[in-house]
Amino acid sequence: MSFAELQAPPEAVVQASAALDALDDAFVTGFGRLSSGNLEALASLQRSFAATPLAAAFAEAITGIGRSEFLDRHFLVLAAARSAIQGAVHDALVAQASAALGRPTPADEAIAGGHGQAAPPQAEVLLESARQWLMELALAGFANLDVDVILPFQATLDAIEEEPRLAREAALLAGLLGELLAVFPCRGAPEIPRMRWVDLWSRAMILAAGAPATRASRAVKGELRILGADLQQHDTFATLVVYASLHEAGQAAPRLCRASVSSFKVDVVQGAELGPIFAEVGKVLLSGLAVGGRILLDGMLLQEGGDLLWDDAKAELIGKGDPLAEAAAVLGAATPAQRPTLAPADRHPALIGELVYLAEGSYTVAGKGEPALTIDGANVAVAVERWPESEGLVVSDLAGSKGLVGLLRYDGGAWSIQPLTIAKGKAAPRMLASEIAAALGKKSSSSSLSTLKERAGKLLRKKR
Amino acid sequence: MIKPRSLARPRKVNKVPFVELYAGRLQGVVSSGSDPNRVYVSYFEAQSGNFYCSTNNNRPCGGLRGSPCKHLLALLDEALLQYGAARVVAYMGLGIEPEKVKRGGDLQRAMKGGPHKVEAGMVFSRFLTYLHYVNLPPTSAPIPEMGWFVR
Numbered sequence: 030m031s032f033a034e035l036q037a038p039p040e041a042v043v044q045a046s047a048a049l050d051a052l053d054d055a056f057v058t059g060f061g062r063l064s065s066g067n068l069e070a071l072a073s074l075q076r077s078f079a080a081t082p083l084a085a086a087f088a089e090a091i092t093g094i095g096r097s098e099f100l101d102r103h104f105l106v107l108a109a110a111r112s113a114i115q116g117a118v119h120d121a122l123v124a125q126a127s128a129a130l131g132r133p134t135p136a137d138e139a140i141a142g143g144h145g146q147a148a149p150p151q152a153e154v155l156l157e158s159a160r161q162w163l164m165e166l167a168l169a170g171f172a173n174l175d176v177d178v179i180l181p182f183q184a185t186l187d188a189i190e191e192e193p194r195l196a197r198e199a200a201l202l203a204g205l206l207g208e209l210l211a212v213f214p215c216r217g218a219p220e221i222p223r224m225r226w227v228d229l230w231s232r233a234m235i236l237a238a239g240a241p242a243t244r245a246s247r248a249v250k251g252e253l254r255i256l257g258a259d260l261q262q263h264d265t266f267a268t269l270v271v272y273a274s275l276h277e278a279g280q281a282a283p284r285l286c287r288a289s290v291s292s293f294k295v296d297v298v299q300g301a302e303l304g305p306i307f308a309e310v311g312k313v314l315l316s317g318l319a320v321g322g323r324i325l326l327d328g329m330l331l332q333e334g335g336d337l338l339w340d341d342a343k344a345e346l347i348g349k350g351d352p353l354a355e356a357a358a359v360l361g362a363a364t365p366a367q368r369p370t371l372a373p374a375d376r377h378p379a380l381i382g383e384l385v386y387l388a389e390g391s392y393t394v395a396g397k398g399e400p401a402l403t404i405d406g407a408n409v410a411v412a413v414e415r416w417p418e419s420e421g422l423v424v425s426d427l428a429g430s431k432g433l434v435g436l437l438r439y440d441g442g443a444w445s446i447q448p449l450t451i452a453k454g455k456a457a458p459r460m461l462a463s464e465i466a467a468a469l470g471k472k473s474s475s476s477s478l479s480t481l482k483e484r485a486g487k488l489l490r491k492k493r
Numbered sequence: 494m495i496k497p498r499s500l501a502r503p504r505k506v507n508k509v510p511f512v513e514l515y516a517g518r519l520q521g522v523v524s525s526g527s528d529p530n531r532v533y534v535s536y537f538e539a540q541s542g543n544f545y546c547s548t549n550n551n552r553p554c555g556g557l558r559g560s561p562c563k564h565l566l567a568l569l570d571e572a573l574l575q576y577g578a579a580r581v582v583a584y585m586g587l588g589i590e591p592e593k594v595k596r597g598g599d600l601q602r603a604m605k606g607g608p609h610k611v612e613a614g615m616v617f618s619r620f621l622t623y624l625h626y627v628n629l630p631p632t633s634a635p636i637p638e639m640g641w642f643v644r
Contacts, residue, residue, distance in 0.1 A: 176516075176517070180515075180516060187622065187625070190625075190626075190629060191629070193630070193632065196632050196634060196636060197634075197636050197637070197638055200636050200638055200639055201638040201641075204638075204641065204642050210514070211576075211580060214539075214583065214584060214586075215583050225641070228641070229641060232638060236638075261639040261640060261642050261643055262639070262642060263642040265626050266636075266639065266642070267639075268636050268639040270639075287635070288633070289633065289634075289635055289636065290631060290632075290633050291631060291632050291633075291634070291636045291639065292629070292630075292631035292632070293626040293627070293629040293631075294626060294627065295623055295624070295626050295627055296504075296575070297503075297504050297506050298627070306627075306631055307631060309630070309631045310631045310632065310633045311633060332635070334635075336635040338633055338634065339633035340633070371637055372637075375637045379640060379641055380637055380640040380641075382640070414643065415643045416643075417643060477504075477506045478627060480506045480507050480510065481506060481510050481511070481624060481627075482624070482627075484507075484510040484511075484522065484524060484532055485510070485620060485621065485624055487530055487531070487532045488522065488532050488534075488549045488617055488620070
């Protein structure tokens with residue numbers, strides 16, 4: 030393991046980021062008013078796609094946009110080109126991380142089957158509206174948005190949220206819409222997180238091209254040992270991702286996998302109040318997280334990319350586990366190649382999360398507000414910006430810690446570590462998001478949610 | 494990465510169940526301080542600063558006498574907490590420095606409008622739309638895109 034190799038990204042990644050930067054300028058300016066500099070950047074990008082399957086469509090898109098022929102398929106090509114570059118950057122970074130950590134690059138499991146289903150006709154209409162709206166954003170440019178362009182989309186989004194097959198698109202669009210509305214209307218020059226918004230825009234456009242193909246899966250039987258969890262959320266959606274090792278019956282070596290539960294929510298629902306909502310689909314998973322536990326799986330579906338499709342009926346909590354000891358065993362020299370990946374179309378540097386284990390004494394902690402780790406003489410930042418507000422694990426837990434399980438992340442051109450589980454010696458390990466699980470058993474007398482429903486009821490009654 | 498605002502204190506959901514910046518208005522639902530069965534619908538309009546407060550069947554709030562009532566002030570307090578002074582000041586089009594805004598009253602002094610009646614149903618239906626989120630079923634399908642949203 031050599032973190033010194035992760036001090037700088039590969040040269041090709043730096044060059045690709047520069048190409049993306051030039052393209053992103055066009056999204057800030059707006060495709061309805063491109064400057065000659067923007068057009069040159071587009072032409073240059075088009076040339077780099079000359080020998081690819083996108084070449085013809087790209088040429089058509091550039092000509093079309095140049096003639097002010099604004100069609101959503103032209104913008105879909107731009108999204109595809111941008112996502113292809115980000116996908117290649119992701120692959121180069123994962124290869125770099127795997128080499129530095131002395132482990133094989135992660136591989137999908139070969140599972141037969143798994144064909145995408147076309148979206149139902151109703152969903153197709155919604156996706157078309159989404160593509161149309163995204164095109165309007167691109168035409169106006171992120172620097173020139175007006176509430177009149179942003180707000181009317183809310184009605185379409187409400188309908189997308191009602192369609193379970195479009196959950197990914199709904200979660201993403203709700204987050205993007207919320208961020209746009211947080212900036213606009215504004216006085217003076219808006220603060221645009223340009224790369225981020227173009228990333229979100231591109232992914233939303235790709236997902237709006239059609240519901241993604243279902244990944245191939247198989248039923249598994251064996252023991253799941255929880256290593257840690259991450260909590261991701263915006264105002265109206267939250268996802269709990271649990272990382273674990275899976276010891277399958279009849280398999281000599283374990284593999285690593287992910288399981289997640291997600292739900293829509295309202296802004297005031299946070300922290301422990303998410304517990305009962307997540308428990309509707311993953312009570313056993315949450316109970317396991319509360320004790321860093323071991324769970325027996327029988328017939329649970331595992332996708333080729335290492336995601337378990339959680340089903341409480343196929344899981345049973347066996348008891349407490351030891352996440353740090355398990356991490357030491359499965360994330361050391363013999364880290365398996367069979368660990369979570371992203372589907373090819375989903376690959377993006379911001380979504381990299383490579384599980385790592387740091388043993389007691391192998392690292393030192395420096396800094397308090399913005400802590401960093403020193404590992405074998407190399408400095409690695411702690412991804413504090415990714416640290417969710419969680420009572421289960423707080424930044425001060427890092428000091429004096431006796432080993433940790435975390436995710437290697439890449440953001441802003443540098444690698445960092447996001448701790449998930451931290452050993453505290455004799456005391457139980459501190460685990461991110463564990464308070465959500467721990468609060469499940471306690472009956473809280475008044476939750477934000479019940480208050481909201483009661484208040485809405487008072488309004489309804491008065492309406493009679 | 495964008496790190497969303499973390500709130501200085503939890504929202505007082507019981508007092509102000511709902512607050513939002515929407516369609517050129519700062520609007521929301523405020524509980525009556527005296528009658529647990531009464532709920533008010535309150536709003537301020539951006540730019541003009543016009544305001545109104547009424548029960549859901551459009552009966553005006555008794556505290557509205559040419560200036561905002563305590564429900565409207567409670568709404569401003571919670572908006573500051575939820576969205577931060579910078580965003581509220583920009584949204585309402587107020588010519589004051591956000592750093593100097595500490596509580597709802599500071600905002601109210603900068604607003605020049607008067608009482609202006611609108612249908613309470615408009616705000617109420619937004620509250621119901623907001624509540625629809627909690628009735629959507631959870632899922633265990635992977636949502637890789639949430640990796641962009643951290644808190």
